[in-house]
Amino acid sequence: MDLGIFIPIGNNGWMMSKNSPQYMPSFALNHETAVNAEEAGFEFLLSMVKLRGFGGDTEFWDHNLESFTLMAGLAAATNKINLFASVALPTMEPAMVARMASTIDDISDGRFGINIVSGWNQIEYSQMGVWPGDWYLEKRYDYATEYVKIMQELWADGVSDLKGEYFEMDDCRLSPPPRDGKVPLVCAGQSDRGMEFCAEYGDFQFIIGTEDLDVVRNDASRLVAAAEKTGRDVGVYVLFQITMADTDEAAEAKWQHYKDGADLEAIKFLIGAAEMDTAGATAEKIADMQQAFNLNIGAIVGSHATIAARLDEVAEIPGVKGVMCVFDDYPVATKEFGEKIMPLMASR
Numbered sequence: 001m002d003l004g005i006f007i008p009i010g011n012n013g014w015m016m017s018k019n020s021p022q023y024m025p026s027f028a029l030n031h032e033t034a035v036n037a038e039e040a041g042f043e044f045l046l047s048m049v050k051l052r053g054f055g056g057d058t059e060f061w062d063h064n065l066e067s068f069t070l071m072a073g074l075a076a077a078t079n080k081i082n083l084f085a086s087v088a089l090p091t092m093e094p095a096m097v098a099r100m101a102s103t104i105d106d107i108s109d110g111r112f113g114i115n116i117v118s119g120w121n122q123i124e125y126s127q128m129g130v131w132p133g134d135w136y137l138e139k140r141y142d143y144a145t146e147y148v149k150i151m152q153e154l155w156a157d158g159v160s161d162l163k164g165e166y167f168e169m170d171d172c173r174l175s176p177p178p179r180d181g182k183v184p185l186v187c188a189g190q191s192d193r194g195m196e197f198c199a200e201y202g203d204f205q206f207i208i209g210t211e212d213l214d215v216v217r218n219d220a221s222r223l224v225a226a227a228e229k230t231g232r233d234v235g236v237y238v239l240f241q242i243t244m245a246d247t248d249e250a251a252e253a254k255w256q257h258y259k260d261g262a263d264l265e266a267i268k269f270l271i272g273a274a275e276m277d278t279a280g281a282t283a284e285k286i287a288d289m290q291q292a293f294n295l296n297i298g299a300i301v302g303s304h305a306t307i308a309a310r311l312d313e314v315a316e317i318p319g320v321k322g323v324m325c326v327f328d329d330y331p332v333a334t335k336e337f338g339e340k341i342m343p344l345m346a347s348r
């Protein structure tokens with residue numbers, strides 16, 4: 001089973017909490033994480049594209065580096081780990097992104113791929129005047145299809161003349177091409193349409209992990225069914241939040257401490273309830289909101305042995321080819337995971 005890391009391109013990683021490690025994103029932090037990941041034996045790193053934060057006391061995700069630029073830096077500073085940057089389609093033209101990708105393919109000697117983000121959070125794009133309009137939500141995967149076809153033509157043939165509904169190429173050229181005449185694509189749409197798109201054009205499909213593995217099983221089976229229709233080999237990568245300690249109790253206590261510090265103002269933004277008066281909310285409602293402090297990414301909390309056993313269970317799910325980890329304290333956890341969890345995993 002492949003293992004990857006969703007690296008901390010935004011402040012505080014994936015915990016909207018006043019009690020979790022507080023940090024700004026920086027090249028130094030991501031570089032240290034990448035070097036530790038490579039040494040530990042992780043197969044890949046992915047950075048997201050996030051253009052507008054959630055605010056709150058922790059200024060959650062108000063601070064984010066740019067994904068391609070960061071991965072280009074990491075490409076030059078690593079030797080064997082695979083690297084994925086994310087593109088939010090409304091923000092950049094496909095011919096430019098194809099060229100950026102073939103450049104990072106060169107820097108990394110063929111270790112680079114792209115996460116295709118069709119784009120759903122309107123404010124990220126409208127703030128810079130590039131939201132295509134209301135029609136986009138409905139049509140975004142049709143738009144993504146033309147976008148990806150253009151890039152794939154440029155990589156394979158060095159030229160695209162595609163005349164589509166959304167793009168018109170006019171003898172558009174690209175050279176030098178990437179090493180293999182292609183660049184791997186990953187996608188993270190959770191809808192059936194998103195998965196169909198990945199089954200047609202992607203190499204890996206990300207799904208959001210849940211504590212109930214039957215939900216993961218069901219989501220993976222949707223991708224497997226879509227890939228059977230296209231006859232392509234597309235692996236599922238599952239996203240999990242890993243919190244480890246020497247004992248289950250110590251890990252649970254750490255997790256509870258993070259949850260107790262939930263940044264409710266930032267969570268309100270996430271759940272689309274910015275106007276809500278939390279001072280007047282019931283204890284039940286507050287507890288409910290606190291649950292979302294880790295953006296509802298499935299949590300695996302426990303000792304090293306507990307986590308290794310759980311990941312082995314995930315590896316058994318049909319269609320699953322890997323797990324992408326989110327950590328609390330990145331450089332430290334990356335090392336600890338490599339030293340204490342990987343050796344216990346039967347699936348490795």
Ligand SMILES: Cc1cc2nc3c(=O)[nH]c(=O)nc-3n(C[C@H](O)[C@H](O)[C@H](O)COP(=O)(O)O)c2cc1C
Pocket residue numbers: 047048049050086088115116117118119120121188189190191192193194195206207208239
């Ligand atoms: C692992 C993973 C990575 C993602 N990366 C990004 C990202 O970088 N930027 C972003 O705006 N959305 C990101 N998303 C959201 C997806 O691109 C997608 O829009 C979302 O899961 C909803 O699915 P749908 O588009 O099929 O409705 C990510 C989701 C997952 C699970």
